[in-house]
Amino acid sequence: MNDNIKSFLSVLALVAVGASATLWWHDMMELRWESRRTMSEAARKDRMLAATRLLQQNGRVVNSVGSLGELIVPKVGGGTMILSGASGTALPGQAEEMLDWVRRGNTLIAEPRSLTSAEKAALAALDPSSEENDDEIEDEEEEVEEPKPAAAPASAQGKDEDKPKDDEDEEEDEEEDHTPPEPPARSYFTAVASDNKDPLTDRFGARVRRDAKACECRTEPAEEDKDKPEAIAAARRERDKTVSRLILPGKSYPLELDGGKMELVGLPNAVAPLWSDDDGGAVRVYREGKGQVVLVTNDYFSNYMLDERDHAQLLLALTELTPGRHVTIVRNLNVLPWYKALWRNYSLFLISLAGGVALMFWAAVRRFGPIIPAPKAERRSLLEHIDASGAWLWKADGGRQVLLEAAREDTLALIRRRAPALFRLPETQLWATLARDCSLPKADVSEALQQDAASHVTRFTRQIRTLQELRNHYER
Incomplete structure (x- = not known):
């Protein structure tokens, strides 16, 4: 090899090293702006903060309460009420008060509870395919939740291979005898549906269940392909299959709503909705007196879903169903602190008790301390x-x-x-x-x-x- 070739190879090696060093520097040492989706402290505390700001910017007067227990329905102004995440938690008295409020010409937005076992059986008797879909969904969930056994070390594998087959069968039987069966997973909606009734939405016969189509379309790309444009486009197409389209009365264009993993279903002899989305699985509107009750399958108006699809436009459209500009948002479940519940139901008794205790204290406070001896009788002058x-x-x-x-x-x-x-x-x-x-x-x-x-x-x-x-x- 002559000197020219050695010089050329040396220069080529230096260029490769310099290029590699430059690429490493730009990749590891240069600062870049990256967009990250974060949530403020106020948004973490108030799951309906985005909906509140949106309604206020569009001229609505918003009143937000923590739970149904804090809400005094007869004093609520006319307009729209949103029960966020309060499916199946209203007490019979509260439900009747809210329905009376709706009958006066107002709008109520709520979520129905999930199907019970008896209701699933009733639907399965009418449509056997629905039961098969439910069983498939439950099987898929159990498979996903089932932990995979850890791989045994090589030494242990060798020992297992040396054991006779009969000994292995005996050990497996012993393990099966001593291992208790795993209870089926019980979601929040299942717990609420089986333990409580929903007097607010039972009158309409609407329930929530897992959407079989959404579960079938739930395919995730491999970890190494997540950032590829083809994988992103494929995931978007799969997600578009679960989109629900809703044409509002008086409008010519449809609103796109995220179907998610849940859908609305009607029980036998259910009330027919006044209007709904294309398949009735996302939004159903019922007439109640002069007002309307809107049932939605998902919490579309929370901070996590309001910016998706046309959920924000749906919120504004639902608040325009009644002439009132007042919107009441119930943020959480029907949970009232004990001291607030005690004051709300027994305020007169507590005031009387406090007054009696104060009088008893005033009567006893003069007798505190040691007894003063009786004064000696002095002789008269x-x-x-x-x-x-x-x-x-x-x-x-x-x-x-x-x-x-x-x-x-x-x-x-x-x-x-x-x-x-x-x-x-x-x-x-x-x-x-x-x-x-x-x-x-x-x-x-x-x-x-x-x-x-x-x-x-x-x-x-x-x-x-x-x-x-x-x-x-x-x-x-």
Whole structure:
């Protein structure tokens, strides 16, 4: 090999290495924008947020409640009510209230419950092919859910090959005896349908079941072919086979709805719908008084399905069936917290109980703490005794004279000690001298020192006051 060929091969190798390095750099190190579908926190909390925003943008007044238990139907404004995911959960009283509300000229959008075993048997008696389809669907689900056994290691396989066939059969029998049979899968709709009734939609005879056509068309491409245009186009064609088309009254063009894996079916002697989609498997509308009840097979108006097909246009069209612009959305099932249910049904009792407890607390709060000892009885003052004695003597016979004589003797004894010379005078002159010295009327002095106790209160008081003034004069 000459030098030219070696140089050419070297350059070719360098070019290949450089190209590979460039491709690796662009593939691993360069930043690219990728579209990812995410959901906000508000949308995760409210599954009907997209429908709420769409209705508000189109001039509807939307009121959203958490569950049927929180909804007070008689106070709901006229318009449209959407029960999202509340199939088969309405109580008889709630269902009757909602139907009365519809009869006044409003629209109710709801989902019926799933078929029960008895209803499946009744449909199978009329159409045996439906039972075969249901059995095939259940078999497919069981096959999908059945776990595959793990591959045994090579050593274990060798040991199994060395064992006799009879021993293998015995081991298999033992395993079958000890392994309990797996219970059949029980979906949410089956649980609701078998355990509860649906008084809201039972009157129409409409139920929900698995769609056999949708299950047949459910083919997924291989993992390595998912991103290929041919696989995407094939999946789209398969999905288009389950599309339901609905022509609204007064419209000339059909709306395309995603049929999904469920379909609406009618029980024997079911009520004929006012109008529906092409095969009656997605939407059925029934007349109820002046209003209408719309039954849908899927939750078309949730955040997950509103942007698919023509579901948003269907929502706007259904809210235009009645003249009212008010839309009430019930987001979840008929679940009411215990404290709200207690307050809603027994509010008067709770108010009365709270008032009684408050009164009992107010009556008992004054007796909190240790018992205070009884106060000691104090002796009354001398003036109280004198006052009580005087009041008693005033009312007793001769008691006034006793009071006057006691005051008179005490006063004369004081004057005799202070001015004994006055008592050498005659009584008439003595009374006149006392009246002159004390600046008192002579008649008052004579009445206080000589006369009996007066029966009138004023005169008796004047006698006592005169004696007191004589006493005060000679005590100086």
